[in-house]
Amino acid sequence: MTDKIAVTPRSLSVRGHPLLARLVEQGFEIVYPAPGETPSEEDLLRAIPGCVGWLAGVEPISLRVLDAAKELRVISRNGTGTDNVDVQEAEKRGIAVERAMGANARGVAELSIGLLLAAARHIPWSHDQLSRGEWRRRIGQELRGRTLSVIGCGAxxxxxxxxxxxxxxxxxxxxxxxxxxxxxxxxxxxxxxxAMTAADAVSFHCPPGDRPILDAPMLERMRKGVIVVNTARSELIDETAMLAALDSGRVATLATDVFPQEPPKPSPLLAHERVILTPHAGGFTEESVERATSVAIDNLLRVLVRR
Known part of the structure; x- marks a missing residue:
């Protein structure tokens, strides 16, 4: 019987990727639990049993899934974060957890700066006004001379x-x-x-902790009119407190690429006119997908095909 490898990142499962041929050449069969979508727990419970490898995205990997993965030897992330899987529990079951360190750093960083510029110059709002036939302007900010706080200084x-x-x-x-x-x-x-209270803009690049970094007390102490960019994890921000801060003007703009559920459900926060949204696209560039896929496959083969 051919050993199977599950591939779940949406950037790879929707159409496949030429680099996945390397796995086939090594004799593995590729399975896609939910092509083009973030797989649910039920999707994973159907597909992961019988797989020896898993090229994983950001989908939550529950203990039920780990318990069902009797033959799984390695989970290889196509990114850096592993907060979607309990690494210690995986390793207890003999499952290695590998990361594609730094592979998507440039793509995420460029989107973060793009969101910062879009917020400072109200680009999405201006586009929306003109597309509806309205000639309206909001005064923007130049970034030179202003202070950006970067929370998390990895790659x-x-x-x-x-x-x-x-x-x-x-x-x-x-x-x-x-x-x-x-x-x-x-x-x-x-x-x-x-860092949080001295900034004109804050950009998050860290894993979540036990509680949000940006909660109501912290927001009250930050500079009025601060811009917040989040391309890391939605759990870093208290959504209720953020909505109130946007309404009061404490936060000028929230630009976010990450959500508690993806695709996100409609909410007052996401519909706010001072919120800029992108669909978890930070690492979704041709170059980042290529690098991350290559590293993730290298990590799979290093564990599964020992030389």
Whole structure:
């Protein structure tokens, strides 16, 4: 019987990808639990049993799925985050969890800067007004001389900081493990509290914790008119508090690429005129998909085909 590998990232399952041929050449059969969609737990429970490998996206991987994956030897993420899977529980079952470190960093960073510029100059709002035949303007902001706080200074955060300093911004970085080699002109590290309250704009590039970083008390202490960009995880932001902050003007614009459920359900927050939305597209560039897929496949084969 041919060993199976499940492929679940939407960027790969909707049409496949030429690089997946490497798995077929090694004798594996590829299965797609939910082509073009984020698979549900039931989708995974039907497809994962019998698979020895899994090229995984951001879909939640429950303990029920891990328990059912009796033959699974490796979960290979096509990105960096592993908060969608309990790594310790996977490893208890003899399942290696691999990550494509830094593969999509440039793509996510460029989208983050794009969202920052779109927020500062009200680009989506202006487009919407003109497309409806209305000539209206909102005064924007120039980014040079303003302060951006980058929360999480891994591969993505470092790229964002580099691009922002290139725009003439001062950048404050927060990371629980600051790397002094990252300190350059117009970049410095600070504690989380200072980074959040000293910024004209904040960009998130960290995993979620036990509670949101951006909750009502923190929002009250931040600069009025702050721009918030989130291309990391939706759990970093308290949605109720954010809606109130947008209504009051405490937050000028929220630009987000991530949602508690994807596709997201309609909500007052997502419908707010000062919210910019993109469909979890940070790593969805030709180059990022190519790099992430290549690294994820390398990681699968390293575990499954030992030389």
């Amino acid at each position: 993505i955060g470092r790229e964002v900081a580099h691009m922002a300093t290139g725009l003439g911004m001062s950048v404050i970085g927060y990371d629980p493990y600051p790397d002094p080699r990252n300190i350059t002109e117009n970049f410095r590290y600070a504690r989380l509290d200072e």
